[in-house]
Amino acid sequence: MATKASENERADAIRWIQDQMVDYGLTMEELEAAGCFDPPPPPAPVRYRNAQGMSWDGQGEMPDWLRRAVNAGQSVEFFRVG
Known part of the structure; x- marks a missing residue:
């Protein structure tokens, strides 16, 4: 209530x-x-995730947590889910 x-x-x-x-x-x-009452689209599937559970769907700008890891020499593929 x-x-x-x-x-x-x-x-x-x-x-x-x-x-x-x-x-x-x-x-x-x-x-x-105008579509104001249409249901929202489903969230994009997670493509990358770190050990702390931070995730990214691979669309748009790379998040800071992943950019820092890549800049430190880690491969982005290390964080790929599935």
Whole structure:
């Protein structure tokens, strides 16, 4: 069950969204057509992981933990999962 504070925050968020819809003249149909209610895509599978459990999916910029290891001479393939 939600706490009183979270219920108030939720009500504030709903009012803010309603205000934004009025300010921009948006309808529920437009938001739905824009994909606002589609489920989020599944997370990308983990491709690299270190002993501390830090992981990276191989997309985007290499994370600091992996960049430091590679700069220290470790092969990126050492951290490949599966």
